[in-house]
Amino acid sequence: MSAPTIETSTTTPATAGPREGAFGHAVALACRECGHRTELGPHYACPECFGPLEVAYEFPAVTREEIEAGPSNIWRYKALLPVPDDIEQSPNTEPGFTRLLPAKNLAAELGLDRLWVKDDSTNPTNSFKDRVVACALSAARELDAKVFACPSTGNLANAVAAAGARAGMKTVVFIPSNLEHAKQVNSAVYTDSLVAVDGNYDDVNKLASEIAGEEDGWAFVNVNVRPYYAEGSKTLGYEIAEQLGWRLPDQVVIPVASGSQLTKVDKAFQELITLGLVEDKPYRIYGAQAEGCSPVSAAYKAKVDAIRPVKPDTIAKSLAIGNPADGIYVLDICRRTGGAVEDVTDDQVREGILLLARTEGVFTETAGGTTVAVLRKLVETGQLDTSLETVVINTGMGLKTLDAVADRVGPAATIAPSYDAFTATGIA
Amino acid sequence: MSAPTIETSTTTPATAGPREGAFGHAVALACRECGHRTELGPHYACPECFGPLEVAYEFPAVTREEIEAGPSNIWRYKALLPVPDDIEQSPNTEPGFTRLLPAKNLAAELGLDRLWVKDDSTNPTNSFKDRVVACALSAARELDAKVFACPSTGNLANAVAAAGARAGMKTVVFIPSNLEHAKQVNSAVYTDSLVAVDGNYDDVNKLASEIAGEEDGWAFVNVNVRPYYAEGSKTLGYEIAEQLGWRLPDQVVIPVASGSQLTKVDKAFQELITLGLVEDKPYRIYGAQAEGCSPVSAAYKAKVDAIRPVKPDTIAKSLAIGNPADGIYVLDICRRTGGAVEDVTDDQVREGILLLARTEGVFTETAGGTTVAVLRKLVETGQLDTSLETVVINTGMGLKTLDAVADRVGPAATIAPSYDAFTATGIA
Incomplete structure (x- = not known):
């Protein structure tokens, strides 16, 4: 949603330090640019180079069985997050462990062999x-x-x-x-x-x-x-792997706003490999943007490393970040893994929403419509291998952006309340 | 939502009979009035007395471990439902196993010792x-x-x-x-x-x-x-018991439209006891209605057995069934278990929505507002024991009935984009 201007980290110091284990197995905040390490606290910019900080860990041994014995929400992965071991005891919305739906209808429609929808629209606030x-x-x-x-x-x-x-x-x-x-x-x-x-x-x-x-x-x-916030997106990657039976998919299509989510899914896959929780194998990550706000897709297509900020103009408002903080990392990951970044028009976004609803019964918001439409475009342009197992992420729900499709759908017929009137419609 | 007029069961016979195991361990459709048994099929009214038919089973031994090893959706209880053993393989929306939230803030607000919200707003279509x-x-x-x-x-x-x-x-x-x-x-x-x-x-x-x-x-x-449809509501009861650590709550507050859901939660509790999955203990079931459509509450208060149909007039439209098919069974269950049926005004429904949102971060629709408001009224009128463990069921989500609260909430302040303007609000 939001990519704040990165500023010097002059924010609130805690009066006393945080308690032991406050951030689980996190040990520091590491600069993504220069690698400099800062102590855990309310910091977000490197004191050396002003680069973005990311949580660094020293993970213990973690087993599949320990994770599977956990709750049906993101805290089953608490050992891999910057949270205390007693996190479940603190009131929280208990998000995550959302459906990974086998999407045979959508796969058939697009000509894919094996497709899954990771559906985050069923989270507590959708x-x-x-x-x-x-x-x-x-x-x-x-x-x-x-x-x-x-x-x-x-x-x-x-x-x-x-x-x-x-x-x-x-x-x-x-x-x-x-x-x-x-x-x-x-x-x-x-x-x-x-x-x-x-x-x-x-x-x-x-x-x-x-x-x-x-x-x-x-x-x-x-x-x-x-x-700390950004680390939460790793759980999407963990869940996809666990729900596939502890293995990585071949291809994943992910919407790009700030780009954070895409980078964190990649981080999650890498951590699972390092921890021996999944087998090491190649995977491709694809980024999805709306044409009206596609600075990362534009850089990808122009084969350049710098992201040129844009003024957003798209119905996919939850993706409308003109100067995405993690855009350069998205470029790097999509290129390194053999994926791509693609964009679609607002009309294609609307078609994407209806396509997902009608094939899989999932009503997504404009961001999800963007991602499904990009999936279709990647297939049509041959950028995605249709024989490989693919996961498409749906990040939100359609009731929040109802206007996007409101003038495209409606009753097939309006009839008098009689059986004769009904049979006359030809729907029977 | 809907209670059809019960008519003679003259519907479509299947051309060939259903396959072996099509309905799991269900063995017949039994009349709730006269007990007459009809074969499994598309029937809903007793051929003898026109009473409503209900699925009857011969359950095998079922263990907690078998259930816990199942998927994080209603099919973990497939042995107790009229579905085939391979039900997970057929495309479906994979509903259920929704959050059972410990509701300490709401409990404190209402003066209850232990309260849980069973939150069905996070189902696939909310x-x-x-x-x-x-x-x-x-x-x-x-x-x-x-x-x-x-x-x-x-x-x-x-x-x-x-x-x-x-x-x-x-x-x-x-x-x-x-x-x-x-x-x-x-x-x-x-x-x-x-x-x-x-x-x-x-x-x-x-x-x-x-x-x-x-x-x-x-x-x-x-x-x-x-x-078959109605049996799905039993899973709410199963989940509450499993999520409490395989035990029954002392008190449950459930919205009443047709009344089917309430009767099925009771049926679920009884089945769990019979199967030895939970300990037998007393529990009280309470029904919640909106005053503008409260035929069951009216009968409860008048101490009569017959439900007098009403013409609904309430904002709680998903509860607005004026002639509830299962009303008489609701009365029976609430009386037998020592519970009650209560109703609240539309204004109280709106307050119930905001109360749940502000204490527990759950945005419910008008039906949930009704149930929370009834919970409050039951406490205030001494009909509910505040020392006993209570579960309140939220059946839907607020985005679907946004109008109910739209004129009641809004920004605390509208300010210029400056720090000085913000500090002047006194919110800091």
């Missing part, structure tokens, strides 16, 4: 954001934050407001004031502290970074606790 | 209907039906359209033509065969019964395969 927010909540708690917060226009706001309510934390969600009323309501039901900001999402985001820098004890999930 | 529809789909398939269908105004339509799409079956959903456009879209995304009927829900329902009687091979989930 998007994958519940995963990352659950990890951010744990960090906020362990860092003794007094306020749980985010800037957002949609899914993230829902997830933060819900998780904060359940945790009994003061929760403040910042949204652009011109956001549709229905979307405001979907967050406002959970919290009295929804703040509307007169400006666009970038303005809201900038304000959040400013507050994170000025105020003590604010945990902005996607700003100053972003390294 | 209501408990996915459970019953999955069982109906299996019956339709085993009975070789050519069309999968239902009359509905909401949740059931979504669930049937999605399950039918995924199963690759011809699916026809009948709705009143004056249904809000957004609700039509939410079903129409899945199917080309949405039929709008000029009339109210009763007219639509009557038309469905007529088609079921006239046409060969139509499986109307809540009409001619209703006995």
Whole structure:
């Protein structure tokens, strides 16, 4: 959803250090650019080079059996996340372990041999954001934050407001004031502290970074606790592998907004290999963008390394990040694994939504429509091997972006309440 | 959602009988009134007395371990459902095994010692209907039906359209033509065969019964395969018991529309006791209705056995069945177990929605708001023992009935995008 401008890490120091084991087997925050290590805390930018920080671990031995004995949510992977061992005891929304659906109808439609839909629309607030927010909540708690917060226009706001309510934390969600009323309501039901900001999402985001820098004890999930938050997306990768019977798929198609999710699925696969939980094998990762906000796809096609920021103009608003923080890492992963980054038009996004609904009974939002449409385009352009096992990730649900398809579907017939009127339709 | 007028069981006979094991360990359809047994088939009314038919079983020995080794959906209980042993292999939406959330905040707010929310809003189409529809789909398939269908105004339509799409079956959903456009879209995304009927829900329902009687091979989930369909609700009871660590709760609060769900939770508890999967102990079952459609609550309060049909007038539309088919059984169960049936006003329903969202981060629809509000009223009126462990069931999700709370919540402040403007709000 949101890629904050990376700034110097001048945020709240914890008054006392976090408790022993507060971040599980995480040992440091490591810079993705220069490798410099910073101690675990509310930091997100490298003090040496201002590069983005990522959680580094020293994992213990972890077995499949230990994981399988865990709860039916992301905490079954707690040993691989920056969370304490007693994480299940703290009130949280219990996201994850969502369906991995065998998608035979969609596969047949697209000419694929074996296809799965990883369906994150059935998370507590109906998007994958519940995963990352659950990890951010744990960090906020362990860092003794007094306020749980985010800037957002949609899914993230829902997830933060819900998780904060359940945790009994003061929760403040910042949204652009011109956001549709229905979307405001979907967050406002959970919290009295929804703040509307007169400006666009970038303005809201900038304000959040400013507050994170000025105020003590604010945990902005996607700003100053972003390294912990982002780790939550690894669970999508873990679940795909476990639900396939502890093996990696050949190809995965993943939507790209900030790019974080795609990089974390790759990280998850690498960790599972390193830990001996799955066999080492090649896999290809593909990124999906909407044409109206496709800076990563554009760089991929132009065969360049730099991402040129764009001004988003697409119905896939949850993917509309014009300057994606992890875009360069997405490029690297998709190229290294033999995948690709592709984009589709808004009309193709709408078709993607209907295609998934009609073949597999999954009603996705515009981000999922984008991903399914890109899957189709990858097949049609020969960039994806149709004989290989493929997973497509659905990150959210269609009720949140109903307008995208509202004028495309409706009753086949309107009839009088009689059997004769019905038979006259020819539907019988 | 829907309680069809019970009619003579003149529906489609299967051309050949169903395959061996088509209905698992089910052995017959038994009349709930006179006990007469009918063979398994597309029948729903007793040929002797026109009473409602219910699935009867001869269960094998079933262990906790066998269930726990099953999938994270309702098919872990397949040995206790009228489905074949290979049910997981047939495309279905894989509903169930939803969260049982410890609800400490809500408990504290209401003055309860131990409270859980069984949250069915995270099912594939966001209501408990996915459970019953999955069982109906299996019956339709085993009975070789050519069309999968239902009359509905909401949740059931979504669930049937999605399950039918995924199963690759011809699916026809009948709705009143004056249904809000957004609700039509939410079903129409899945199917080309949405039929709008000029009339109210009763007219639509009557038309469905007529088609079921006239046409060969139509499986109307809540009409001619209703006995199989209804069994799906038992899984709510099984899951509550398993998720509590294989024991029954002391008190359960359940919404009442047709009343089927409440009776099936009781049936599930009884089966678990009989099978030795949980210890036999007393439990109380409470029914929740909205005042604008409270025929069962009215009968309970009047201490009578007969349900007097009403014309529904409430925002809790998914509970608005004026002549509930299982109302008399609800009365019997609530009285026998020492529970009660209670009702609340539409304003209390709205407060119930916000109460659950703000305490536990669960955004429910009006049916869930009704159930939470009834829970509160039962506490306030001393009908529920606050020292006993209680479970409240949330059957659906708030995005489907957003209007109910849309004018009650919103931003706490609207500000300019500056730190000074933010601090002036006093929220920091």
